[in-house]
Amino acid sequence: MMVAFRGLACAWGNAWMELKPATKKLVMVFCFLIAFILSAILFYRFAVGSGPKQDVSLDSPAPASQPLSAGGENGEEEPSQTEEVQYSPVKTTRFYVYTTDRLLDRLVERYAEENWDFDHRVLATTDELIYSAADVFRLVRDNLKNNTAPMDLFCVPARYLPLFTQGELSQYVCTYEELGIDVDAFLEKADIPRHIIDAGTNRDGKLVALPVEVDVAVFMYRRSVAREVFGTDDPEKISEIIGRNTESWDKFMEAARVLKEHGYYIVPGCDDLSLLVEWYYPVSELLDVTPRIKPEWETFMDAAKLLYDDGCIKDTRGWSEAWYQDMEGEGDKFFGIVTTASMSESLAMMLEDSKTYGDWAICLPPFQKKVSFSTGIMVSKHAPNKDLIKPLIEWFTLDVSPNGLQYQLANGTFFEGKYSKSSVISKAILKATENRCDFLGGQDINPVIYEALDRLDVLHDLSESRQYVNDVDISGLFMDETRAYVTGKKDKETAIADFLRGVREELVAGYR
DSSP states (O other): OHHHHHHHHHHHHHHHHHSOHHHHHHHHHHHHHHHHHHHHHHHHHHHHHHSSEESSOTTSOOOTTSOOOOOOTTOOOOOOOOOOOOOOTTSOEEEEEEESSTTHHHHHHHHHHHHOOSOEEEEEEETTTTOOHHHHHHHHHHHHHHOOSOOSEEEOBGGGHHHHHTSTTGGGEEOTTTTTOOHHHHHHHHTOOHHHHHHTBOTTSOBOOBOSBOOOEEEEEEHHHHHHHHSOOOHHHHHHHTTTTOOSSHHHHHHHHHHHHTTOBSBSSGGGGGGGSOOOOOHHHHTSSSOOOOHHHHHHHHHHHHHHHTTSBOOOOTTSHHHHHHHTTSSSOBOEEEEEHHHHHHHHHHTTTSTTTTOEEEEOOSOOOOOOOBOOBEEETTOTTHHHHHHHHIIIIIOOSTTSHHHHHHHTOSSOSTTOOOOBSOHHHHHHOOOEEGGGTTEEOHHHHHHHHHHHHHHOOHHHHTOOOOSOOHHHHHHHHHHHHHTTSSOHHHHHHHHHHHHHHHHHTTOO
């Protein structure tokens, strides 16, 4: 073997000497690139595999590019029993998290570091690197039905929630009560909004899902423009001017015309109004023989068209370069945008060096709609670490003591930094704490969030929260067609027909 190796090396050396200098250079560059790529792969595998947690666990199922088993479609299988797990310093406990909420696995790791006195690894499968949100959902579904891979906690996009509470997957989701949690006592103390509880309750009236944080739609506006046009920048008064909680476009339209007279657009474009629409809707109803869209969607199209035709909004695309320039005070003059409370905190970081920093405030818009982005935290009935999950769930969502995550997030003691406070689901904690932001001129946003949550409870329709929503980007498709209608590229009927056709095409293409 050594002789053969030497012969091969000698032949290679002779061949190398006969190559032209330019060819040698190309070969060397190619070898360098191959070496660099292999080194990067090895480094990544080492970094991911050796840490306490990873984005795609070593124990997770096959990548999304491989076909997933769809077994158990009849939804009649009984979950298999899981053997009791023993935790000890000499055994590494693997805790499995599947999530599209990219904070969840980090929170689990933090809790584990502070509370588990045994060796552990938090193995996370997320949508950050290899998987998409839909991939994570399919992996969760397969694991629940067939117990194909270990899974303790999971969290997927909110549009799938009815499948886990009322649908075919509900029989595989562990209730908080089954974990031994005194749900009623905790809920009463935490004062969690009714619509959040109902959304996470299964067919038997048992709680199976709660989020850690909460979000609501708000109108974020420029204080200086408010003072110039309306004589005040008080959030309460501005909220009244634009029609707070009226569930009508009338006052908003009136305010837009006043702003136009002073040379301001009320918002940059119709994208900045899209959160005033409820996007939860069963795709099945859009696929009827005589499909129809929600009346409020058609009303939204007409309102956006009227605002555009009257010169009260532009056709600026949300999050475009022109939109950023407007937000920084370098582009066209406008009053505000409809956004979410959490997004206003993100915008604070993005606009920290702009001339508009500190010149913003938030108030309630004319309409209040659900803006949940995740299902909340759920537990598989196959979970291998149920004994660890009970105190973990309590700490995440229900414990309102200073030791609980809810209190720490709301008071800014969990994360370090300028923007360390978060809006949590406990109204008891929101009421007892402040969340003031320099970006918003020192405004405390908690009272606005608290009032929005109360308003959502008033408007809450339990049947709506239990509608089935398929994996189709309804809002994205609809806004594409709305922009075409608003700017005159299509008439309304054509835009609606094209939207419905787009929904069908996405389902046929395999997005379900």
